[in-house]
Amino acid sequence: MSSSTLFTNAVIIPVSGAQPRWFRGWLSVDADGRIDGIGEGTAPEATVAASSRVVDLDGAFLAPGFISAHSHIYTGGMRGVEHSSPLYKWVTQNSAMLANADPETMYWLSRAGGLDHLASGITSVYNFTQSRVICRFDYETSTLKAVKVHEPDFVTRQIDGVADAGIRFVTSVRVDDEQLPETDAFDAFGVAMTHLDEIDPALNLGGSVYGAVQWASAAVTAEREKALMEKWGITNQAHFVETAEQIDIQQSKFDWYDNAGVLGRDFAFGHFVHPTERMVERVVESGSSVVWQAMSNGRLGSGIADIVTLLGRDVTVGMGVDDQSCTDTSDPFENMRTGLFTQRAVHSDASIMAVDDVLHLHTLGSARSMGVGDKVGSLEVGKFADLLVVDPRDPATGPVWDPVATYVLACGLRHLRRVYVGGEVVYDSSASSPSGADAAEVNRLADEGMVRSAAAGGFTPAL
Template sequence: MSARVPAVVVVNGMILPMDPSMPEVVNGWLSAGSDGVIIALGTGDAPAGGEVVDAHGAFVAPGFVSSHSHLFTSGSRGLGIECSLYGWIEAMTRYTQYASSDDIYWCTLHGALDFINNGITTAYDFTSSRLPFHALSGGDGTYGGLLRPAGFAEAQIRAKVDAGIRFVNSIMLDDSTGTIEEIVDRFTETVTFAERYEKLDTFLGMAISGGIQWAASRASAELETLLMERYQIINQPHLLETPYSIDQQQERFWWYRDAGTLGRGLIFGHFIHTTPEIVEVAAEAGCAMSWQPTSNGRLGSGVADVPGYRRAGLRVGIGLDDQSCTDISDPWQNMRIGLYTQRAWYRDPEVLSVKEILRLHTLGSAEVLGLDDRVGSLAPGKFADFVIVDPSTPDTGPVWNPIATYVLACGLRNLKQVWIGGRCVSKEGVSVRLSDAEVATEMHGRLRAIHDWAADGCSA
């Protein structure tokens, strides 16, 4: 069999593969084929053929994987600034609750481009529910009211496809409205719509946004389990996030156990206010959790015992959560806040290393989502999704330890290029595929129009 001819070769890179089969640092080259898949990494003379990209000694690292995101929130930053979870959700959705299908398309497109321009190439995306959210007294909340049309859910899929980000599309069952048959039919309708994108390598599958945190009965856990099995999809519920009603949240974990939901397909979003028994049972069942360090701090939700979870055998990934409560979709900030919070909490600088935190936001998140055969590290056979990050512009000093410099000293200011599938999609924080300015203008105009007529019932 003849050797594959590269379509692109990145040379003179300080490559951080983040793959257990590779060295920690490869000072050399990376090649990818026309199919957007990595052919090889190596040192010495680079293979001939295709476009040559000179990294000039900059870092070449895997694109970040966000295992927990809400891309439609990109236009809702600066709302609910002193609220905990449920008050913040109500404030954050003050305008998007009135969004049409076209409006939510542009909000999601804006959010997806924001992620790409900041080096996040794969996202698990919790789409906006077809039901509005309502905060209740005592720090609680629920979804209910007028059901939006199927096109509302479909528009959010189209937006991510148009942006070019790799994504898992996660939807709520909206099971507070309708019979079980109607709930299942609505879910099936969106799944069927998504099937038209199955051949795109950016569409990585459907998922359930588990609603057990707001559910009225155990029947919700049973229905989620039924649909997980029917469609062979994963489920990520927000659970044990808020510091309110902890006993009630902990009880609902057992609803999942009793419904037979626990297993590798169940990912707990946030999972802060656990007990040793809950962690042990979840780990033994093969469950995972997604850690959102920045938003957990922003909302005062608490500190997840990530080192303890990992010792128990729980798989952990990292997400950037809502752009409206992470505020800046900055994976370097997210890593550092997580790293520093854990070290301060444990009073131990060795409790979590820089290599481990980088792994959690790349390969670890891919593993949690079941995508580690395709994304999360730079190795032959995986998608050529990578970032080029220059520690000399602006200068961060001598690189004594490449991974330490990358994690601790670099950031968005050093991010020069983002590549997805062997194609450059962003340079210097600007999309090369779509007009960021046009998308921003469209999104701003639509949300401003909603603002002009919407009842403004909650202060920021």
């Protein structure tokens, strides 16, 4: 099909794994929003003639949209909460503040989170929905205890909100098999998966199980998750050994997943900060993935995952910006640098991880960990044209000796000029309303709903 948009005069960072790492060139997008041409130098005359729109980037960087392989996209209304607390105390307050939210509040919070991710250069996301069962963490039993149960539309409206933001997404839903009768839990899960059929297929990257064995009391939860993976043909990402709190209990549940046959190409461990050597061995043997949240692991004092060792053993690793309430910003540039620098510091070796490596993790590595590496994550013909225009000259970063190094080490959100999803602009820093005309109204409605829900739990914002 004829291309509809041609980007010219760009410094292209393809993140495809092929050489060169960067080049001056062009990229064309067809009418379906997919990349249909890319090359060095000047575009062929036939490509220019077939393009209905030509965008001259005047030497700016053109790179793939970032992928967050682990986000809780509804959490932007709780930034700064429990700012000096570990994981379980922090998540308990989050739950208390959201217990009285209604489905429409969850819609607006999710839509606002999607817009926030897009404005940060994240064009695809693995999104853990807030379960319809609001729980608190029980330290005595190391399990989740139900606080309030909502109807299934508490989850489906979150799906609608993310879709209406215009970001691509995988939808992750918790089973809640210990908080609800098994039939009710499975039926509600099915409602969410069926609802995905109503979403634009270009944005819907699939469903997934929100793995919850870390907080389960019995191995049957792993078996139930496996059954749902098979029934719906979906993946699973489980929070696991994230924090040093009660680490022996967490580690002891690993075999529940292994014995249930869950490990494999369709399974990822989120965080994986404190695994045993045997756990690492089984991840390697099974081909499971790991998703790394460098900023939230630091903010919550959870620890530093040994990503270098995992990569050295050919484990597929992705990166996520996690909760907006525990990072507390959806900034993949900052997340890359936090991860890169902590890995180098822990190993006392500046060469232990390259800039190309960490950029790959937050793009193509993330896409592969989510099972969508054939659709997004790099600039290659046939993939969705999810693109970032980043200008290192404004504000100035000085002479560019190595474009990939400058992009990873010196650029940030202040250099982000435009974000494209499927070749269409979804964020423009020069516009009066950069994230779209409705962004201010979306954020207002999200904030009002968040304040109402928190107030019912006894929480009042300072400002």
